Amino acid sequence: VHEGTGNTMYSGQVTLGTAPSYTLTDTARGNHKTNNLNRGTSGAGTLFSGPDDTWGDGTPQNAETAGADAHYGAALTWDYYKNVHGRSGIRGDGVGAYSRVHYGNNYINAFWQDSCFCMTYGDGAGNAKPLTSIDVAAHEMTHGVTSNTARLIYSGESGGLNEATSDIFAAAVEFHAGNAQDVGDYLVGEKIDINGNGTPLRYMDKPSKDSRSKDAWYSGIGGIDVHYSSGPANHWYYLLSEGSGAKTINGVNYDSPTSDGLPVTGIGRDKASLIWFKALTTKFNSTTNYAGARTGTLAVATELYGANSAEVKAVTDAWAGINVGS
Ligand code: ASN
Ligand code: ZN
Numbered sequence: 001v002h003e004g005t006g007n008t009m010y011s012g013q014v015t016l017g018t019a020p021s022y023t024l025t026d027t028a029r030g031n032h033k034t035n036n037l038n039r040g041t042s043g044a045g046t047l048f049s050g051p052d053d054t055w056g057d058g059t060p061q062n063a064e065t066a067g068a069d070a071h072y073g074a075a076l077t078w079d080y081y082k083n084v085h086g087r088s089g090i091r092g093d094g095v096g097a098y099s100r101v102h103y104g105n106n107y108i109n110a111f112w113q114d115s116c117f118c119m120t121y122g123d124g125a126g127n128a129k130p131l132t133s134i135d136v137a138a139h140e141m142t143h144g145v146t147s148n149t150a151r152l153i154y155s156g157e158s159g160g161l162n163e164a165t166s167d168i169f170a171a172a173v174e175f176h177a178g179n180a181q182d183v184g185d186y187l188v189g190e191k192i193d194i195n196g197n198g199t200p201l202r203y204m205d206k207p208s209k210d211s212r213s214k215d216a217w218y219s220g221i222g223g224i225d226v227h228y229s230s231g232p233a234n235h236w237y238y239l240l241s242e243g244s245g246a247k248t249i250n251g252v253n254y255d256s257p258t259s260d261g262l263p264v265t266g267i268g269r270d271k272a273s274l275i276w277f278k279a280l281t282t283k284f285n286s287t288t289n290y291a292g293a294r295t296g297t298l299a300v301a302t303e304l305y306g307a308n309s310a311e312v313k314a315v316t317d318a319w320a321g322i323n324v325g326s
Helices: 063-085 134-147 155-176 231-242 269-282 291-303 310-320
Strands: 005-006 015-019 032-036 098-103 110-113 118-122 245-249 252-256
Touching: 005 063, 005 155, 005 231, 032 063, 063 098, 063 118, 063 134, 063 269, 110 134, 118 134, 118 310, 134 155, 155 231, 155 269, 155 291, 231 252, 231 269, 231 310, 269 291, 269 310, 291 310
Parallel strands: 032 098, 098 118
Antiparallel strands: 005 015, 110 118, 245 252
């Protein structure tokens, strides 16, 4: 195992898995690599390489900085799936993917592609900063996990569940990382300032705070953009983890209402994440919808904790809290 030093934009000074020849090749994590597209929009890009084993200076002006952030986010996500769920890499086969940074000009997004087994980050534009934060990296890598497990089709209700899976594990990875400069939260993309006013891209306690995402399921939700039909499942995960009502976590204030007005008692993020991961990998399929996700998570919770457990009750109550019933 070889380690260099990353001076990231979002996570401070961190340890990075590098190769002895000074490249961003994480030999302890399936040789996951980080490449520089240098504003191009095609091809694999060029593997970041030395002159030394220090990467970036914390500013976006230094081309290595985005590489350091992306490489770190991929490592944290790898470690989360390995250490928490026993999954070795996106496919579970120990093989790393790769990241591409500096995609195009003024590009304000990031994306996963099955075709290259890689994820790609824009540098942002205007107020929007580079997309290379921990939660965005975990979100994109989780699209790879979903593609290699449940294969949730990226449209309709299954598309919303696909998106929610990426947001759910983005939050789980960020909390698990415990990075002092980017603490865990139930917000998505809060470091990017994509709206230019300091607000995050999405809120999991009350998704409608973004004015587009839905808080609860309704007939027809499959017809809206998957980044908004994800709202109820993100909300379910928050309710199951933390419970309904007001709460402050790591300095962030949340207030999560339920659609039925009834309270939910949270079971903690670790159990909620385990239930979603097991449902994703053993119960869901490509066409799973909200009703199917309820059935799948209840089956998992019953297997793990027993039919009369507080966990099964919480799962049931959280689904009811987003208008998904029996
Ligand atoms: N960043 C977006 C996402 O991962 C890209 C997309 O629309 N698929 O959801
Ligand atoms: Zn996504």
